[in-house]
Amino acid sequence: MSRLPVMTSKRVLTSSSSSSENIQDMAPAQKKLRKDPEPVKPHAAATIIGGKRPVAATRAPISRSARAVGAATVAVGPSRGVLKPSVASAAPKGGNVKQTAAPTGTKPGGGGTKRHAWDLKGKVSDMEGKLRNYQSKVKSVNEENDILKGTMAESKTRVTEMERELKRQQSQISEYEDELHALSGVRDELEKVSSDKSTLQKELSNLEGKYKVMETLRDSQETELQTLTMKLSVLESTLARLQGTLRDTEEEVRSLKETVAEQKDELHAGEMERRRLHNTIQELKASYNVGKRLSTGNIRVFCRVRPLVDGGLSKHIQLPTSDIKTITLAKTEESHVGKTADTQKNYNFSFDRVFGPGASQQEVFEEISLLVQSALDGYNVCCFAYGQTGSGKTYTMEGDEFDKTRGVIPRAVQQIFRAAEKLATQGWEFTFTASFVEIYNETLRDLLYTGKASKRPEHEIRKSANNEVTITNLTYEKVSNEDQVLGLIALANQNRSTAQTAQNDRSSRSHSVFQLDIEGVNAGRDVKCKSTLCLVDLAGSERMLKSQSQGERFKEMTAINGSLSNLGIVISALANKESYVPYRNSKLTYLLQGCLGGNSKTLMFVNIAPESDSFGETLNSLRFASKVNDCVIGTASANRK
Numbered sequence: 124m125s126r127l128p129v130m131t132s133k134r135v136l137t138s139s140s141s142s143s144e145n146i147q148d149m150a151p152a153q154k155k156l157r158k159d160p161e162p163v164k165p166h167a168a169a170t171i172i173g174g175k176r177p178v179a180a181t182r183a184p185i186s187r188s189a190r191a192v193g194a195a196t197v198a199v200g201p202s203r204g205v206l207k208p209s210v211a212s213a214a215p216k217g218g219n220v221k222q223t224a225a226p227t228g229t230k231p232g233g234g235g236t237k238r239h240a241w242d243l244k245g246k247v248s249d250m251e252g253k254l255r256n257y258q259s260k261v262k263s264v265n266e267e268n269d270i271l272k273g274t275m276a277e278s279k280t281r282v283t284e285m286e287r288e289l290k291r292q293q294s295q296i297s298e299y300e301d302e303l304h305a306l307s308g309v310r311d312e313l314e315k316v317s318s319d320k321s322t323l324q325k326e327l328s329n330l331e332g333k334y335k336v337m338e339t340l341r342d343s344q345e346t347e348l349q350t351l352t353m354k355l356s357v358l359e360s361t362l363a364r365l366q367g368t369l370r371d372t373e374e375e376v377r378s379l380k381e382t383v384a385e386q387k388d389e390l391h392a393g394e395m396e397r398r399r400l401h402n403t404i405q406e407l408k409a410s411y412n413v414g415k416r417l418s419t420g421n422i423r424v425f426c427r428v429r430p431l432v433d434g435g436l437s438k439h440i441q442l443p444t445s446d447i448k449t450i451t452l453a454k455t456e457e458s459h460v461g462k463t464a465d466t467q468k469n470y471n472f473s474f475d476r477v478f479g480p481g482a483s484q485q486e487v488f489e490e491i492s493l494l495v496q497s498a499l500d501g502y503n504v505c506c507f508a509y510g511q512t513g514s515g516k517t518y519t520m521e522g523d524e525f526d527k528t529r530g531v532i533p534r535a536v537q538q539i540f541r542a543a544e545k546l547a548t549q550g551w552e553f554t555f556t557a558s559f560v561e562i563y564n565e566t567l568r569d570l571l572y573t574g575k576a577s578k579r580p581e582h583e584i585r586k587s588a589n590n591e592v593t594i595t596n597l598t599y600e601k602v603s604n605e606d607q608v609l610g611l612i613a614l615a616n617q618n619r620s621t622a623q624t625a626q627n628d629r630s631s632r633s634h635s636v637f638q639l640d641i642e643g644v645n646a647g648r649d650v651k652c653k654s655t656l657c658l659v660d661l662a663g664s665e666r667m668l669k670s671q672s673q674g675e676r677f678k679e680m681t682a683i684n685g686s687l688s689n690l691g692i693v694i695s696a697l698a699n700k701e702s703y704v705p706y707r708n709s710k711l712t713y714l715l716q717g718c719l720g721g722n723s724k725t726l727m728f729v730n731i732a733p734e735s736d737s738f739g740e741t742l743n744s745l746r747f748a749s750k751v752n753d754c755v756i757g758t759a760s761a762n763r764k
């Protein structure tokens with residue numbers, strides 16, 4: 124809206140700024156007017172000077188008369204003699220001159236009267252008329268000039284005014300321009316604000332959308348909250364009810380705990396009583412022997428008869444069905460003279476138990492399971508199998524791999540670990556250490572050794588200050604379950620079979636000793652116990668005539684006989700309460716010292732072969748076992764603290 128006045132001003136400014144030029148420009152316009160036959164266009168000058176039409180209007184006729192005067196003036200100079208052509212040449216251009224000259228009545232070259240050459244007076248009069256005419260014209264031109272001067276002054280004033288106006292308008296323009304500049308900044312700002320506004324509007328619409336979603340969410344959460352509040356109140360009431368129940372239950376638990384503690388005390392007392400009674404029973408069992416005489420002792424002897432290869436039993440072995448403790452060896456002696464009938468000689472033996480050829484491994488173990496239990500109660504327990512080669516010692520001690528035919532060692536191990544688990548509920552914690560050693564030719568060999576054969580260490584039996592017997596360099600393996608022990612037994616058998624390949628039938632000529640050291644702690648009762656379960660498979664006990672054996676065999680025989688007879692000697696020394704017991708006479712007795720002494724429960728299996736050709740060896744074995752069975756060593760006491 125501010126542009127329009129500015130443009131107008133500019134146009135005005137352009138035309139007026141060169142007012143002097145415009146005035147000069149008027150000259151060509153006037154020249155044109157002279158050529159133009161048409162009347163002068165005074166409005167053109169009027170337009171230039173801002174519509175001062177009255178001035179132009181007055182000027183136009185003046186111009187015409189002035190031109191005529193000019194033409195006449197031009198002609199005045201050379202008037203002598205050349206006036207005619209001059210007037211004549213001026214005639215077609217300005218007919219008005221003629222008209223102006225007409226009142227004089229002396230129109231030279233026109234329709235006027237031509238003076239005679241002599242009519243100088245007339246000519247002077249004409250000239251004077253002309254002069255007067257010219258003078259009046261000059262006067263009117265002067266007047267016109269004065270008017271023009273006034274107009275010029277007026278125009279100058281106007282120009283000055285216009286220049287002032289122009290300056291004012293210029294300053295206004297610069298103001299407008301400043302304003303415009305300021306407004307353009309405002310416009311940019313406005314544009315920015317408008318773009319911000321559209322961004323904000325978008326954001327607003329986004330937020331509105333989100334708000335709606337939130338509102339929906341809030342509504343659903345409020346519903347959920349209401350549901351949860353209801354559930355909470357239900358739960359709170361349930362909780363209050365349960366807390367009441369809990370208080371009652373806690374009360375009940377407290378009284379039950381007291382009862383349990385009392386029962387634990389009773390159980391512990393019961394366990395101790397059980398151990399005492401268990402021990403008494405075994406002592407009583409051991410004290411009753413064939414001779415029906417009561418004695419106190421703790422070596423029990425079981426006899427086991429191996430079945431014949433084709434089953435059944437030899438005639439020379441008699442096992443009365445009514446008595447499970449006796450065995451009779453019957454020998455028929457032919458009459459030398461032939462006159463008398465053959466005589467039969469019976470050898471009767473009585474032991475703690477006699478197992479016939481049909482006795483199963485399970486039956487046999489049941490009889491010794493009480494003894495095994497004693498090992499957990501803190502008693503040293505030793506069980507060894509004695510008998511000639513092939514009489515069933517290994518079968519009795521180790522048995523076969525199948526469940527039914529498993530021997531004493533795996534069954535004893537199973538029982539020990541199961542019993543330890545039960546005792547754990549009464550606060551007992553047990554640690555078990557296993558070792559397996561072979562005595563061959565009075566040399567010790569570690570059956571759990573896994574190193575290089577060439578680096579096999581030598582072993583010595585050592586006795587500590589507290590009378591504990593240990594073997595140097597022997598593998599003592601910590602075990603915590605039955606499977607680990609069975610793995611060790613398998614390793615021992617592997618070691619034995621390796622040695623056996625090198626020397627035929629070596630197992631028959633070596634003693635193998637499996638030992639399980641048991642340590643129990645009942646921290647709650649401050650009770651400890653320590654014992655060793657010792658299970659021994661002795662070498663074959665058959666006697667050989669010295670003359671029949673030579674070299675290595677003789678050496679083996681001497682070693683076996685030596686250790687077995689020393690075993691007998693040690694047992695009788697213990698039975699006779701001799702001051703000196705020759706334990707150190709053989710490796711076997713030295714190793715078993717702890718198990719044979721007064722503080723242990725010992726069981727001996729005497730295994731016999733049923734074949735008639737083994738009669739002699741069977742008799743010897745039964746005699747040896749009988750001697751052992753007669754021994755009264757003394758009562759064992761548990762290793763408890």
Ligand SMILES: Nc1ncnc2c1ncn2[C@@H]1O[C@H](COP(=O)(O)OP(=O)(O)OP(=O)(O)O)[C@@H](O)[C@H]1O
Nearest residue numbers: 429430511512513514515516517518519630631663
């Ligand atoms: N009570 C039994 N019932 C069935 N078979 C048995 C019985 N006792 C032993 N045998 C079998 O008799 C054979 C010889 O037994 P075993 O090897 O146990 O004798 P051993 O006395 O240990 O001999 P060695 O002194 O040579 O080691 C084995 O095949 C064994 O399975």
